[in-house]
Amino acid sequence: MAVQLVWLKRDLRLHDHAPFAAAARQGPVVALYVFEPSMVRAPDHDVQHFRFISDALTELRQRLVKRGGALLIRTGELPAVMEQVVQEVGAECVWAHEETGNALSYARDRRVRAWARARGLPFRELPGSGVIRRLDSRDGWAERWEAFVRAPVANPPQQFAALPWFQAPDGKAAPEAGVVPTPASLGVQNASTRPVQSAAGERAARETLHSFLTARGEDYRRAMSSPVSAFSACSRVSAHLAFGTMSGRQAWQAAQRRRAELLDDRPGHAAWLASLQSFTARLAWRDHFMQKLEDEPRIEYEEFSRAYQGLRSEEPDGARLDAWIEGRTGYPFVDACMRALRAHGWINFRMRAMLVSFASYHLWLPWQATSKALAPHFLDYEPGIHYSQFQMQSGTTGINTVRIYNPYKQGLEHDPDGAFIRHWVPELESVPVDFVHAPHEMPALMAGMTGLRLGLDYPWPIVDHASAYREARDRVHAVRRSLAARAEAASVYAMHGSRKEPLHKRTR
Incomplete structure (x- = not known):
């Protein structure tokens, strides 16, 4: 043979x-x-x-x-x-x-x-995966995706045909590689001790998913938004999906089996059933976004909608980019999320969106530069999701709602007592809860009593929120209202828009 x-x-x-x-x-x-x-x-x-x-x-x-x-x-x-x-x-x-x-x-x-x-x-x-190569149209994509994840898993035999001449090498994989990347994590902590979000391999993937489906995930739908609760409440299988130690079909079918177990006692498991629905929806969402890059590889570097080309300078402000990626913008919740991400290789989706929004709108940095700067810090880096989401959160797709996150509002909603901030931004440990989200608003006497020296121990806000928000909103909406942007939006939607029915039915 x-x-x-x-x-x-x-x-x-x-x-x-x-x-x-x-x-x-x-x-x-x-x-x-x-x-x-x-x-x-x-x-x-x-x-x-x-x-x-x-x-x-x-x-x-x-x-x-x-x-x-x-x-x-x-x-x-x-x-x-x-x-x-x-x-x-x-x-x-x-x-x-x-x-x-x-x-x-x-x-x-x-x-x-x-x-x-x-x-x-x-x-x-x-x-x-459910991504379809050489896809002709997004019409019917959802049905084809569901047929893929419902299909039986493809498993190898218990015993492969013999290779009598082959002698398996001993030892770990890494020493054989002969090449090691430069760690982006330098400056956060020593690369040799930087933790990964979970152990690698199929066994770890199964155990992580099992703990989510049977114990950690009951409050997933509510708890996924806050970095305080998301580290435990989220599935944490994203790195396994990214590197393929688990397939999306395996995750989807495991969630369906768990759902079937719970349906016999539906009144007692309403939270579980809602969370499982959210989880399986996100598995579809994952392939939906990867499909975008599959269909149009140029979006790694170019705007979905060409009407937004040139909106931001191609050359980023180096000082702003460094402050953002290092977690020293003077916005405590933004800095806490960035530092947590860089230490763990993971943070929840809502906070990822806020980080990108802040870079794109408040700091007016080009998404091409920020996407490359942040990619190595995600253990679960998946190009198809990464670049699609960076453009979506930067307002350059032309078809998605422009969302400019208010970092103060996000902090008050998801970390009201400032515990997350104090953990990741220890410079603010002594700041009272009323000012931990905006220490620059403390009266001078109170600031002196805390011992915090703004500008030395912790930076002043890198930009003014209100003025940066208004300027970014006006710039993006000026393009969005143009005839060129409207024409481009129709083209972008035809290729990439999410729909469960044919396009001609949606546009009648």
Whole structure:
């Protein structure tokens, strides 16, 4: 039987892995993961991503070896590394999942496909999510997505065909990589001790999801908005979905099984059922946003609506960008959220939206610069969601409501006693609760009694909220009212708009 090579991208699992399942039906399986220097050293990659991948590969290798499979971990650029491996193992077919990644991975995939065609080597890419490649229309997308997540999971056999000549390497994955990224986390804490949001691997993914579906998630719908409660109440499987130690279909089906268990006693589980509905809706939302980048890769760098090109300067204000990314804007709740994110690699969605809104509107920074600056700090960085959301929160899609978050209002709503602020901005520990959200408003005598020296211990607000809000609102709405923006909005909606019925029915 011919050796089958399974190329792993962002799909570091064995279960619900269509390439593994399909390859195993054809012959012995060798899996390959390549640490590519061009991607590992890219600005959107961080040492926390490197560690998560390495740990997941260590577990995956053990699982494969137990079933008679093999995992090779190599360093270099593709397709050159793949050519070497194909010759080494005698592979007669290459299997992989489709990937919706950044511009680097998109260009890499095109090179690999061209190499395989030139070599006459079969290269099979299979869907790994509800994202649809070469989608003709968004009409009917929701129905096709649901059909995908309802389909049976694709699992490999308990035992792969034998590879008698192959000797599995020992040890962890990371030492074999030969390349380590520069950590974006420097300045927050030592990179070697920076925590990841959860352990890597399929086992950790299952355990994290199980604890959410059976214990932590009951108050999810309400508690997800506040950083005080979200670290526990949210599912925390986002990194597992991003690197594929769990598939979206696995998460969706597990939530449906949990829902079925609870439906027999609906009156007693209203909160649980509401939270499960919200969770499964967000799984669909995830693929919906990834579909946008799949359909239009240019949105990593260019505005959805071309009417907004040039709205902000291409060159960011360096002082403002540094203050924002380092959590020293003089807005305590904004700074607390940024510091929490940089320490943990995760923060809840509402706070992500506020951070981006503040950078785009209050600081008037270009989303192209802020998106690249923030990407390495998200352990669950997913390009399709990341760039779509940055544009949505920056007002450049042309089809979404312009939301300019009030950082003071957000802080008072989600951290009323200032405990979250005091934890992450210890400079303000002695500030009374009435002023912890706006220490610059303290009377001079009170400020002196607290010992806080504004401008030294903690900065004054980098901009005035009211004036920055008004100026940003007026600038964005001036473009939004233009004929060019209205025409562009129709085009953007036709390609990317969310709908459960055909477009022609919505526009009658």
